Amino acid sequence: MRLFNQIPISFVLLLIFAPFYKTQAQNKSFTVVIDPGHGGKDTGTTGTNRYKNNYEKDIVLAVTLKVEKIMRREMPDTKVILTRKTDVFIALNKRGEIANKADADLFISIHANAANNKAKGSETYVLGVHRNKTNLAVAKRENDVILLEKDYEKHYSYDPHSPASIISLTLMQEDYLDQSIRMASIVEKCFVETGKRSSRGVKQAGFVVLHQTYMPSILIEIGFLSNRSEEDFLRKNNGQQKIAASIVNGIKKYKKELDKNSVRNSVITQENQLFNGVIFKVQVASSSKRVATKSYNFNGLKNIERVKVGKFYKYYLGKTSNYDLIKKLQIKAASKGYKSAFIVAFRGDERLSVAKLLKSTSQ
Numbered sequence: 001m002r003l004f005n006q007i008p009i010s011f012v013l014l015l016i017f018a019p020f021y022k023t024q025a026q027n028k029s030f031t032v033v034i035d036p037g038h039g040g041k042d043t044g045t046t047g048t049n050r051y052k053n054n055y056e057k058d059i060v061l062a063v064t065l066k067v068e069k070i071m072r073r074e075m076p077d078t079k080v081i082l083t084r085k086t087d088v089f090i091a092l093n094k095r096g097e098i099a100n101k102a103d104a105d106l107f108i109s110i111h112a113n114a115a116n117n118k119a120k121g122s123e124t125y126v127l128g129v130h131r132n133k134t135n136l137a138v139a140k141r142e143n144d145v146i147l148l149e150k151d152y153e154k155h156y157s158y159d160p161h162s163p164a165s166i167i168s169l170t171l172m173q174e175d176y177l178d179q180s181i182r183m184a185s186i187v188e189k190c191f192v193e194t195g196k197r198s199s200r201g202v203k204q205a206g207f208v209v210l211h212q213t214y215m216p217s218i219l220i221e222i223g224f225l226s227n228r229s230e231e232d233f234l235r236k237n238n239g240q241q242k243i244a245a246s247i248v249n250g251i252k253k254y255k256k257e258l259d260k261n262s263v264r265n266s267v268i269t270q271e272n273q274l275f276n277g278v279i280f281k282v283q284v285a286s287s288s289k290r291v292a293t294k295s296y297n298f299n300g301l302k303n304i305e306r307v308k309v310g311k312f313y314k315y316y317l318g319k320t321s322n323y324d325l326i327k328k329l330q331i332k333a334a335s336k337g338y339k340s341a342f343i344v345a346f347r348g349d350e351r352l353s354v355a356k357l358l359k360s361t362s363q
Contacts, residue, residue, distance in 0.1 A: 030106075030255055031079040032071070033099040035209065036064040037111040037219075040089025045114040047225045047235070056112040056225060057087065059234050063222060064110055066244035074248065078255070096212020105258075105340075106183065106251070107217035109209050112234060114226040121198035121230075122191045125219040126180040127210040176340050177286040177312070179216035182257070187220060187250035195246040197223075216340060220247065260355045275357060279346045280326035281305070281316040284338045288312055299336040316344070323358075 037060050038044035044056025064082060071080045081102050083095045099107045113123070184202040191197040210217045222243050223230040233239035284298065290313055291297050293304040298315070305316040318329040326343055333341035345352040 029077060029079040030258075031081065031102055031104045032106045032108065032251060033081045033083065033102055033104040034064050034067055035083040035095050035099075035107065035109040036061040037109055037209075039084050039087055042089055045112060045225050047231045048228050050228060050231070054225065054231060054235055059112055059225070059240070060110045060222070061085075061087065063240045063243050063247075066240055067110075067247050070244055070248045071251070075252065075255075078251075092209045093212050095209050099213045099215065099217075103339075104213075104215050106254070107210075107213045107215055108247070108251075109207075109217070109219040110247075111219060111221050113221040113224045115224055116226070118227055119200075119224050120227045121200045122188065122223060123200035123203055123221050124184040124188050125203050125205050125207060125210070125221070126177065126184050127204065127207060127217065176214075176216040178283070179258075179340055180218055183216055183250065183254045184218045186253050186257075187218065187247060190246040190250040190253070191243075193246075194249050195242040197242070197246070214337075274321050275323060275345075276321065277347055278321055278352065278357065280318070280320055280323060280354075281344050281346070282318050282326060282330045282333050282341050283314055283344050284317050284333050284341045285315040286312050287315070291315070299338075301333065301336055301338075317341070 036057070038055075038057035039061070040057075042057065044060070046056070047054030061084070065085070068080050068082060071078060079102075081098065081104070083098050084090055095109070096107075113119070181202060188199045188202055192199050207219050210219055223234050225231050225234065234243070284301065284304070288311060290308075291306070293306050293315070295302045295304075298304050298317075301317055303317070305319065307314045307316065317333055318326055320326055330341055330343055343354050345354045345357055
């Protein structure tokens with residue numbers, strides 16, 4: 001069984017040419033692509049009877065523009081790209097393509113929710129195959145936009161009417177599942193701390209827009225337009241500002257964590273430094289699928305180790321006490337397309353903090 005069965009051509013090109021621009025990619029600016037859901041003829045969900053013309057597409061665009069403005073002011077070294085800045089219709093596969101072409105480090109799709117009850121609060125999704133009926137319903141509603149696209153059958157091996165189709169998405173994005181879950185968790189915490197909002201937590205569902213990207217990706221449902229009190233909050237400038245500030249704070253915290261563990265910003269230790277009793281590995285993938293550890297499943301990488309952790313399988317490259325050697329393997333993994341691969345450390349079965357290990361040797 002192949003890990004990737006339906007890889008977009010842009011991803012194939014990345015794998016082919018990655019060795020040629022590896023150095024450039026390592027030095028590029030941290031790039032975030034923000035996607036305001038829906039747009040144009042696709043209005044998304046609508047508000048209550050009180051505000052019949054209160055469309056999801058308009059609210060999420062307003063929030064996104066505020067996110068961009070805050071980031072340009074408070075994160076000037078971060079590159080911000082929006083999939084749309086006006087009320088236009090963009091196909092789901094095009095949204096992911098924008099992120100892939102930008103070689104983005106993070107993809108965030110912003111939406112507003114709806115339900116038949118008095119549900120309220122934010123919830124953030126990562127790509128997954130959970131069979132929870134509510135999660136499937138949310139994914140189906142957001143994915144139905146495909147039906148508005150011309151000749152959509154040619155661009156997707158997916159039936160928007162079929163729950164089974166949502167479950168059978170190939171999950172190429174699972175390579176970045178750990179980072180996606182971490183970012184989603186941070187954002188939900190920021191909604192509570194910064195925005196003083198109610199959080200419904202981190203969830204998994206089969207969103208097509210997340211399936212199109214090859215970087216850590218999340219989809220945020222900022223609140224329920226079907227709830228009158230939340231609708232009032234989301235349509236007002238003050239509410240949108242709080243939502244935008246929460247998202248930006250989440251991006252800041254995620255980037256700070258990433259910087260501590262990245263190759264570009266890791267502490268430089270003395271050559272051939274050995275950590276007795278510590279084993280370093282490079283995590284290249286995390287998946288709910290049990291995949292054969294053959295090199296053709298991992299873009300030519302050999303000696304991949306598979307370890308089951310909870311409900312997921314972790315896939316590791318390398319096994320050494322030499323930190324400099326594991327850094328070289330991380331760079332090799334990045335050249336094969338695993339640009340978000342990261343170093344992990346163990347002492348026996350205990351997971352250790354790489355940052356703390358490095359800090360202890362530098363003192």
